[in-house]
Structures are given as C-alpha cells and as structure tokens.
Amino acid sequence: MNIQVIIPLLIFLIAIFAIGFIASKQMGSGGGFLQEYFLGGRELGGFVLAMTMVATYGSASSFLGGPGTAYTVGFGWILLAMSQVVTGYFVLLILGKKFAILARKYNAITMIDFLKARYNSPSVAILSAIAIIIFLFSAMTAQWVGGARLIESLTGLQYTTALFIFAISVLVYVTIGGFRAVALTDAVQGAIMVIGTTILLIGVIIAGGGVPAIMQDLLNENPRLVTPYGGDGTLTPAYISSFWILVGVGVVGLPQMAVRAMSYKSSRAMHRALIIGTIVTGFIMLNMHLIGIFARPVLPGIDVGDKVIPLIALEVLPPWLAGIVLAAPMAAIMSTVDSLLLLVSSAVVKDVYINFIKPDAPEKRVKQISIGVTAILGIIVFLLALQPPDLLIFLNLFAFGGLEAAFIWPIVLGLYWKYGNKYGAILSMLTGIISYIAIHFYNAANGNLFGVHTVTLPIVLSLIAYIIGSLAIQRKAFRF
Amino acid sequence: MSINQKTPDTYTPDPRFKIAHKEAWIGVALAIFNFIWWFGFAFGLGNRPPEEYTYTFGLPDWFFYSCVVGFILMSILVIIITKFFLTEVSLEAEPDQQKEELPKL
Numbered sequence: 001m002n003i004q005v006i007i008p009l010l011i012f013l014i015a016i017f018a019i020g021f022i023a024s025k026q027m028g029s030g031g032g033f034l035q036e037y038f039l040g041g042r043e044l045g046g047f048v049l050a051m052t053m054v055a056t057y058g059s060a061s062s063f064l065g066g067p068g069t070a071y072t073v074g075f076g077w078i079l080l081a082m083s084q085v086v087t088g089y090f091v092l093l094i095l096g097k098k099f100a101i102l103a104r105k106y107n108a109i110t111m112i113d114f115l116k117a118r119y120n121s122p123s124v125a126i127l128s129a130i131a132i133i134i135f136l137f138s139a140m141t142a143q144w145v146g147g148a149r150l151i152e153s154l155t156g157l158q159y160t161t162a163l164f165i166f167a168i169s170v171l172v173y174v175t176i177g178g179f180r181a182v183a184l185t186d187a188v189q190g191a192i193m194v195i196g197t198t199i200l201l202i203g204v205i206i207a208g209g210g211v212p213a214i215m216q217d218l219l220n221e222n223p224r225l226v227t228p229y230g231g232d233g234t235l236t237p238a239y240i241s242s243f244w245i246l247v248g249v250g251v252v253g254l255p256q257m258a259v260r261a262m263s264y265k266s267s268r269a270m271h272r273a274l275i276i277g278t279i280v281t282g283f284i285m286l287n288m289h290l291i292g293i294f295a296r297p298v299l300p301g302i303d304v305g306d307k308v309i310p311l312i313a314l315e316v317l318p319p320w321l322a323g324i325v326l327a328a329p330m331a332a333i334m335s336t337v338d339s340l341l342l343l344v345s346s347a348v349v350k351d352v353y354i355n356f357i358k359p360d361a362p363e364k365r366v367k368q369i370s371i372g373v374t375a376i377l378g379i380i381v382f383l384l385a386l387q388p389p390d391l392l393i394f395l396n397l398f399a400f401g402g403l404e405a406a407f408i409w410p411i412v413l414g415l416y417w418k419y420g421n422k423y424g425a426i427l428s429m430l431t432g433i434i435s436y437i438a439i440h441f442y443n444a445a446n447g448n449l450f451g452v453h454t455v456t457l458p459i460v461l462s463l464i465a466y467i468i469g470s471l472a473i474q475r476k477a478f479r480f
Numbered sequence: 481m482s483i484n485q486k487t488p489d490t491y492t493p494d495p496r497f498k499i500a501h502k503e504a505w506i507g508v509a510l511a512i513f514n515f516i517w518w519f520g521f522a523f524g525l526g527n528r529p530p531e532e533y534t535y536t537f538g539l540p541d542w543f544f545y546s547c548v549v550g551f552i553l554m555s556i557l558v559i560i561i562t563k564f565f566l567t568e569v570s571l572e573a574e575p576d577q578q579k580e581e582l583p584k585l
Contacts (some may be wrong), residue, residue, distance in 0.1 A: 075540065075543050078543070078547060079518075079522050079543065079546060079547060082518065082546070082547040082550070082551065083518065085514065085518075085550070085551050085554055086511050086514050086515075088558070089507065089510060089554075089558050090507050090510070090511050092507075093503055093504060093506060093507025093510070094504050094507045094508075096500055096503050096504055096507070097496060097499065097500040097503065097569060097571065098496075098497055098500035098501070098504070100571045101494070101496060101497075101500070101571055101572075101573070104571060104572060104573040105573040105574075107573075210538065211537060211538025211539065212535065212538040214538070215535065215538055215539075215540075219530065223529075223530035223531070224530070226530050226533065226540050226543075227526055227530055227540075228522045228523060228526035228527075228542060228543075228546075229526075237519070237523050240519075240522075241515075241519055244515055244519075248511070249511055264571070266568075266570075266571060267566075267567075267568045267569055267570075267571060268568055271562045271566055271568070274558055274562050274566075275555075275558055275559050275562055278554060278555055278558045279555045282551040282554070282555065283551075286547060286548070286551060416501065416504065480493065480494065480497065
C-alpha cells in the first residue's frame, strides 16, 4: 500500500541479508564447524554480546504486545515491564565467569552439553532436549505470527503472503550464517531498536501536545490509568512483583540466554556487556511502553493491542520515517526468531543426533545436517504459524515460564551448589514442567492461585524438588 | 581436571571460582536492592488517590521515582560495580597460572 513505508523496510531486510552473507564468509576461521555455527567461535565482544542478549530477549511481546497492553492498561503495565531492567545485569552476573569457564572446560556448545557434563546423565540431556523443543516451538510460533502481522498491517498483503516473506528472510540468513550471523544482525537490530523507539517516543509526545497534556487526557478518561494498579484496578502488588520472577530474575533459566553466556570472548567483553545491556534494556522497555500509553489520547479506540505500535507510527511520523522506525519491532522479532531457531536446531543436531544417534559423524555430514535441520524446523514453524493462535503475548510468556520452571535450578544450583546431582536435576525439571502446565490450566479456569503469576509456584516447587532429589538419593560433593 | 575428579584429597577448586561466586552474590544483592527501590516507590507513592499525585516532567511521582530514577540509578550502580568490584580473569579451560607451572614440574 504505502510505498514510502515499504522501501526503508526493504532496505533493512537487504542489509540484514548482507550481514548474514558476510558472516558466512567468516565461518571456518577456527574451532570446528559446530562451535562456529552454534556459538560463533566464542568470540563475541562486549557490544555485540549486549545487543544480542537485548535483541534476543526483546521480542514481539516487548515491541507489539507489551506496548499494546500498556495502551489498554496504563502506567501499571510499564511498572511491570520495568522489572526487566534486572535481566540486563542479572543474567551476566549470575551465569558470569563460572559458566563461561566451565563451558570451555567441558567443551560445551549448547546449554544441554553443560547440563550433561555437570550431571553426567543422559536422562538429563534427553529431558532438557524435549523441554527445549516443545517450549521453544511455541515461542517461535508466536514470534512468527507477530512478524507476519506486522508485515500484514504495513503492506496490506494477505497474512499468508506476509508470513511467507518473513519466513524466507529469517531462514535464508540463519541457515547460511549460523550464530555469528545471528549475533551480528542482532547488534544492528539492537541499535535500530534504540533509535526507533527514541524517534517514535518524541513523535508521540509532539502529537499528544506534550507530556502534561497527555497526562491530563488520561486523567480525564480514567484516573486509574496513571496508577500502578492498572485501568481496571486488577494489577495487584503480588501480581506485579511475581512478574519480577517471570521477566526479571527467572530469565537466567532461559536456554537462549544461557547459550550467550558461553559465547563471550573475555571477561572484559562480559563487563562491557553488563553495562551496555542494562542501559539498553531499560531504555527500550521504558520508552516502548511509554509510547504505548501515550498513544492512547492520540489515537483512541484501537482494540487489537498488537496494532498500536504500527498504527501510531503511521499516524505521527512521515511515511519514510515510519518505515525506518517500524524496522525496530521487525528487528526485535527477527532477532528473537533466529536465535530460537538456532537453539532448537542445536538441540536436535548436537544434543540428540550426535549424542545418541551417531557420535562419530564426520564434520561434513554434521554440517549438512545442521543446515538441513535448521531449514526444516523453519518450515515446520511456518506451517504452524499459518493458523495463527490469537494471543501472541500469551503463547510467548507460556514458553518463557515453562523453560524457566524447567531449567533455572538445574543451571543455577548446578553451577553453584556442589551437592546438586542428576536426581535433583531430573526431579526439578519434571516438577517444574508438570506443575507449570497444571497451574496454568488451574489459573485459566479459576483465576490466579494466590494472586501471583503462573510461573511463581512452579519455580518454588522445582527448587524444593531439586534440593530433596539431590540430598535424599545420593549425597556426594561434585568436583567442578 | 580428570585427575582432580579421581583423587579428591589433592583437589583444590579453581581460584577463579571464588571470584565468580563473589560476583554472583553481587548480582543477587543488586537485584534485591533494585526490587526494593522499584516496588517501594511504586506502591509507597502510588497508593494514593490519583488526584493527590504530583508530577515530574509530566510523569506521576510514583512512576518517575520507581521506573525512571530507578532505571538511571541501577545503570549508575552497574557501571560503578563493573569498574571497581569485578575482577578480570582468563576464561580459558585451564587458568594461565597452571600453564606456567607446568615447565617447573
């Protein structure tokens, strides 16, 4: 429809392709194919590392669903979103140097490699691979739907066509370039997100006649929009603080974060990433959600939350600038999707195929299979996303919570508690996953148990299970 | 490292892990401080009728102190801690000092 919006987006896509292509040329400079393809040869510097964490984590939900919810709910939702500032430093400080050293020592390329070496147990590896494949599939599908919706609302193309364009773009550069391409494009995409949110925030404030005028409009409409309790008063302190676990500290348990903590070049790179990551995460989350709420007086009556950002950008910015700015959510979605895709395919290739089916597969065969599996997985997600589920943010958070409940204690206590063992890890993962799914359905039917987010109780239960399993069956100190 | 695992008597933990453990605790402490600041200002100041709010840069006071000042404060704290309290160590599988000791043996 609007050619001035589409051209900047196209330029963006072409630039991303170019980076993927350059990254693929750099591959094979050492360390073997697997380490290169799935981990970029452990050579990430501070800036790229920080940006790849922010971009991977900042997904469709923070750029479309989140601001859309802020539009509906008000300042309470930004408060909730700002719990994510903690992820900027927490993941790197907790996994930190010990995880990076042990990953090198165990020659681990995936999070499952680490768990397998730490717990010396094939059951742990299989269980982890299953959890990653199931939960990340649902996260990926949600992201693809988001990407397609965005292209759909910008171009006026049909959903299926939009999805097809999106899928091809992601698949081409992930299959060609591997982790290095993903990390490099993440760095570019992260920068676009920062610039894009700044421009859009300024545009919205100008269109709304300044912050005080916007506030007055919100107060006139519903005073509760400016309270921490949300427009309908449903955001309780207990619920908001339990989000601190889901999107804040619990992120330590996400495999896509853990794998990045294996990839840094040096402790200097990690230190730089700590600072850049914290500032960029906070900046993007604050601005993006402010845009969502400020959009309300400017553009009242939007009922599909995911459309708030595209619509407000088209409303308040000149078309060519809107095109550049809308590359930001596009970037967020693509950079999340590419990481997840790579992670699932590493789970299949490295953790299932090489570990259990053919440990002595020659390099060339591994290479073919890695690229093939990545492409096939992409196609399966494409087919799943053809029948899009309605609630984008729900699917995404569902996957986050499930992975956190499964992995947080096997990773964190496996790293820092010498008595942690495979019985604890297995019991903890099973307890986490089963109780998460059970409580999810209970909450859906009866409202939140104890008024907290679904993920809270499974994390507590899986901690108890980990400690009991580790101490009760075989109490033996682990030598790191 | 395989020798370490088989003869527990001679096992000494990697000295870098002590640093790593300290830094992990710093992470926990930062997160707890961050939570108290964020939550305290939000519900300490926000728990009044909206008519009584004051505004800074047009933003409600609870939000300004909790989310805007909180974010800036955390960024500054992270910079200070990174500059002065974190230690740079080698991340290689075998620490440098062990490599240097080998020829002496």
